[in-house]
Amino acid sequence: xxxxxxxxxxxxxxxxxxxxxxxxxxxxxxxxxxxxxxxxxxxxxxxxxxxxxxxxxxxxxxxxxxxxxxxxxxxxxxxxxxxxxxxxxxxxxxxxxxxxxxxxxxxxxxxxxxxxxxxxxxxxxxxxxxxxxxxxxxxxxxxxxxxxxxxxxxxxxxxxxxxxxxxxxxxxxxxxxxxxxxxxxxxxxxxxxxxxxxxxxxxxxxxxxxxxxxxxxxxxxxxxxxxxxxxxxxxxxxxxxxxxxxxxxxxxxxxxxxxxxxxxxxxxxxxxxxxxxxxxxxxxxxxxxxxxxxxxxxxxxxxxxxxxxxxxxxxxxxxxxxxxxxxxxxxxxxxxxxxxxxxxxxxxxxxxxxxxxxxxxxxxxxxxxxxxxxxxxxxxxxxxxxxxxxxxxxxxxxx
Amino acid sequence: xxxxxxxxxxxxxxxxxxxxxxxxxxxxxxxxxxxxxxxxxxxxxxxxxxxxxxxxxxxxxxxxxxxxxxxxxxxxxxxxxxxxxxxxxxxxxxxxxxxxxxxxxxxxxxxxxxxxxxxxxxxxxxxxxxxxxxxxxxxxxxxxxxxxxxxxxxxxxxxxxxxxxxxxxxxxxxxxxxxxxxxxxxxxxxxxxxxxxxxxxxxxxxxxxxxxxxxxxxxxxxxxxxxxxxxxxxxxxxxxxxxxxxxxxxxxxxxxxxxxxxxxxxxxxxxxxxxxxxxxxxxxxxxxxxxxxxxxxxxxxxxxxxxxxxxxxxxxxxxxxxxxxxxxxxxxxxxxxxxxxxxxxxxxxxxxxxxxxxxxxxxxxxxxxxxxxxxxxxxxxxxxxxxxxxxxxxxxxxxxxxxxxxxxxxxxxxxxxxxxxxxxxxxxxxxxxxxxxxxxxxxxxxxxxxxxxxxxxxxxxxxxxxxxxxxxx
Numbered sequence: 001x002x003x004x005x006x007x008x009x010x011x012x013x014x015x016x017x018x019x020x021x022x023x024x025x026x027x028x029x030x031x032x033x034x035x036x037x038x039x040x041x042x043x044x045x046x047x048x049x050x051x052x053x054x055x056x057x058x059x060x061x062x063x064x065x066x067x068x069x070x071x072x073x074x075x076x077x078x079x080x081x082x083x084x085x086x087x088x089x090x091x092x093x094x095x096x097x098x099x100x101x102x103x104x105x106x107x108x109x110x111x112x113x114x115x116x117x118x119x120x121x122x123x124x125x126x127x128x129x130x131x132x133x134x135x136x137x138x139x140x141x142x143x144x145x146x147x148x149x150x151x152x153x154x155x156x157x158x159x160x161x162x163x164x165x166x167x168x169x170x171x172x173x174x175x176x177x178x179x180x181x182x183x184x185x186x187x188x189x190x191x192x193x194x195x196x197x198x199x200x201x202x203x204x205x206x207x208x209x210x211x212x213x214x215x216x217x218x219x220x221x222x223x224x225x226x227x228x229x230x231x232x233x234x235x236x237x238x239x240x241x242x243x244x245x246x247x248x249x250x251x252x253x254x255x256x257x258x259x260x261x262x263x264x265x266x267x268x269x270x271x272x273x274x275x276x277x278x279x280x281x282x283x284x285x286x287x288x289x290x291x292x293x294x295x296x297x298x299x300x301x302x303x304x305x306x307x308x309x310x311x312x313x314x315x316x317x318x319x320x321x322x323x324x325x326x327x328x329x330x331x332x333x334x335x336x337x338x339x340x341x342x343x344x345x346x347x348x349x350x351x352x353x354x355x356x357x358x359x360x361x362x363x364x365x366x367x368x369x370x371x372x373x374x375x376x377x378x379x380x381x382x383x384x385x386x387x388x389x390x391x392x393x394x395x396x397x398x399x
Numbered sequence: 400x401x402x403x404x405x406x407x408x409x410x411x412x413x414x415x416x417x418x419x420x421x422x423x424x425x426x427x428x429x430x431x432x433x434x435x436x437x438x439x440x441x442x443x444x445x446x447x448x449x450x451x452x453x454x455x456x457x458x459x460x461x462x463x464x465x466x467x468x469x470x471x472x473x474x475x476x477x478x479x480x481x482x483x484x485x486x487x488x489x490x491x492x493x494x495x496x497x498x499x500x501x502x503x504x505x506x507x508x509x510x511x512x513x514x515x516x517x518x519x520x521x522x523x524x525x526x527x528x529x530x531x532x533x534x535x536x537x538x539x540x541x542x543x544x545x546x547x548x549x550x551x552x553x554x555x556x557x558x559x560x561x562x563x564x565x566x567x568x569x570x571x572x573x574x575x576x577x578x579x580x581x582x583x584x585x586x587x588x589x590x591x592x593x594x595x596x597x598x599x600x601x602x603x604x605x606x607x608x609x610x611x612x613x614x615x616x617x618x619x620x621x622x623x624x625x626x627x628x629x630x631x632x633x634x635x636x637x638x639x640x641x642x643x644x645x646x647x648x649x650x651x652x653x654x655x656x657x658x659x660x661x662x663x664x665x666x667x668x669x670x671x672x673x674x675x676x677x678x679x680x681x682x683x684x685x686x687x688x689x690x691x692x693x694x695x696x697x698x699x700x701x702x703x704x705x706x707x708x709x710x711x712x713x714x715x716x717x718x719x720x721x722x723x724x725x726x727x728x729x730x731x732x733x734x735x736x737x738x739x740x741x742x743x744x745x746x747x748x749x750x751x752x753x754x755x756x757x758x759x760x761x762x763x764x765x766x767x768x769x770x771x772x773x774x775x776x777x778x779x780x781x782x783x784x785x786x787x788x789x790x791x792x793x794x795x796x797x798x799x800x801x802x803x804x805x806x807x808x809x810x811x812x813x814x815x816x817x818x819x820x821x822x823x824x825x826x827x828x829x830x831x832x833x834x835x836x837x838x839x840x841x842x843x844x845x846x847x848x849x850x851x852x853x854x855x856x857x858x859x860x861x862x863x864x865x866x867x868x869x870x871x872x
Binding site for chain 2: 203
C-alpha cells in the first residue's frame, strides 16, 4: 500500500474506532486515545533519516504524548494496536523483518513507559514542571536508546556515538512539546488533541528538511557516480577502473587517518579523475592515448570551475605532482594534506593500471611502484597501499 | 545598492517609517506598557530567527520571525498590548543581509513595515473578547484573522515599494505573494498557539520550540547547499559539453527553458518540472564520449563515424538512468523513444517535451551545416510533423508559450555569435529527419546546401552518409 493510501486507511480506521468509543462511553478517554493511536500508526510511515544514522519514526513523538494521556493498560492496548496496524500497511521493510520491527517497537515503548512511571506520575501535582519535563525527557531518551541498542544487536554492530544526533534531539523536544500541548502542566495549558496536532509542526518541518536533504544528497552522489563512469561508457577507460581506484584510495585514506571531509574530497577526486579525458582529443588516428598529466589537468580545471567540486579539483591537480622535487627543481606550494591526497590518488590509479584490476598482479604492481624513483611516490602512501593489500589478502604474507 | 533607490522609493520608505514612529509614540502616550521581559524574549528570538534565516539561491529567505510576532500578540493579549507586538515585529525586520550590505533604507523600511503589520494583527486579535483565549478553536479563529491582517499590511507595503522600484503592478505583485502566504499561514497559526502555551506554561516552552526549528533550519540550509552543489556540477558538465561541441553553446539551456515553458503550461507538478529541467539540461550528456574531431567535423561522416555519433544517445540514457531522480525520463535522450507514439498511453510526456524543445532550438539556431531558420518556418515544421514525429499537444503548447511571451528566435534573433571556420550555408537539413528546409524562395544562397547534415539538436549527423553524393562545400 502506498503511503497516502495507508494514511487514508489509518484515518478511516481511527475515525471508526473513535466513533465506536464515543458511542460506548461518550465521556471516556477512548476517542482521544484512538486518535493518538492513529497518530502513532501514521507516524510509523514517516521517518527522520539523518545522514549516516538510523531512521527514527515520528511515531515516537506521539508515544511521548501517550505517556501522560493513558494508563498502563490503555497505553499497552493503543501502542500494540497502532503498531500492528502500521505493520500491515507499511511499505518497508520486507515482511520477514516486520515482526522483528514490531517487537523492537513494543519493547522500546514498554521500557520508556516504565521509565516514566519510575520517575513519577507527572500528571499529579500543581507545580510539577520540572518533574513533567524530566519524566517525558527520560521516557523519550529511553525509547530511543532501547531502539538503538536493539538495532545494533540485530546488525551485530557495537559501535555507539553520541555525535550527529540532531534528529533524535528534534524528536525528543517535539515529543515533549506535543505532550505539554496535549495535557499542559499543573492543570494549565492543555489543548487536548489540538496540542499534538499543532505542535507537531516543527517536527514535520524537520522531517521535511531531512527528506529533502536525503533526496538531493542521493541525487548529487548519483550524478557524480554517473559522471564517473562516463569515460568507461565511452570506452576511454577500462571498465571498473574508476570504482576500484575509488575503493582503494578510500581504504588508503583510512590507513593514513584522513578525516571525514578529506575522505569525501578524495572520494570525489577519485570518482572523477578521468573526467578530463572527455574534453581532450588524442591524435585522429588513435595511435596513442592522451597523457595522464594532461587528463588530470583538464579534469582539475573542470572541477575547479564549480565551488563544491573545487576541493576535489585540487586533489586531482596534486595527483600529478611528484612526492618530492627533483634535484635542482622546485614544486608549487600545496597544503600538505592536499599533496598527500593527491599522492593517494596517484598511487591508487597507477596500481590499478599496473595490476589491471587483477589480484594476482598485485605483488608485481606493488613491486613496480616501490622500484620507481623516490621522488615520484610518497613512502607513507606506498606503505598504506601495502597494508591495505595485506588486509585484503592479495599479497603473500612475506611480501 | 542603496543608490539605486529612486527618490519615490526613499520617500515611501521614510513615510512608512514615520507612520510606524507615530503609531509607537501614540501607544506610549496612551500608556501602553507591556510586560517588557516578554517583549524582550520574543524580540530577541525574532531577531535571532532572522539571523538564522536560510538564504535561498533565489535571494529569498526562509525565516520564522512572523511566527514569533504572532506568538507575542497572544502572549501579550491579556494586557491588550499593541506596543509589545509592534516591537517584536520590528525586531523581525532586522535582516542581517541588509545590515551587511549597509542598506539602511531597506532595513528601516523592513522594520517599520513588520512593526506596522504586527500592530495591525495585534489590533485585530485584541478586538476579540478575552474569554476566547480559553477555547482552542476560538483562538484558531482569532489568530486566523490576525494573521490575515498581518499579511495584508505587509503585502500591500512590500508590493508598493517593489512597484515604485520596478514599475510592476501592485495588483500583480499581490497575486504573486499569495502562494508564499499560503505556505506561511500554518506557521503563523502555530505561532498563536505557542503564545497561548507561553501564557499557560511559561518560558519553559521556548527551548522546546526553538530546538526542533533550529534543527529543521540547519538541515534545510544543508539541503540548499547540496542543491547548489548539484546544480553547479551539472553546470560544470554543460560547460564541458559546450567547450567540446561549439554549436551546443547555449543549446541545452535554451532547450531547458523551452521545456519548462511547456511543462508549466501543461500543468506538471513542481518536482516533475525540476526533473524535466535536468533531463533537458542533460539530454546531450552522452556527447562527452564522442571525439571532438568527429563532433565538429564540418564535412560528411562515414558509416563508422555515424554509428559512433549515434552511440552518444545510448550513453546519455545510461548516464541518466543511473540517477534515480532522472531515471523515469532517461529516454528523453534517445531518438528511439522520443518520436510520438499515439498508441502508447503510458509513455511519459517529458521525453516528448524535450524532443520538441530540442527540435525547435535546432531549427532556430545556426549550425555548421546551415544558418538558422526563421521562427515561422520552425513553427510550420513542428506543426507539419505534429502527430507523427512530435507530440501534438507539446507542439501547440510551445508555440502558444513563445507567442504569449512575444519571444522571437531564429534567423535575425540569435543571441550566440558563433564564429564559424566555414560560414554555414543558408539552408540545409532541419530537425531530426525533417529533410531539407528551405528558408524561402527569396533567400539567396551564398553556399549551396549540403546533401546531408546534422539532425535534431545534439543528435549528430542523422542523415545516412552516402559516399556517392557530393560533400558539403
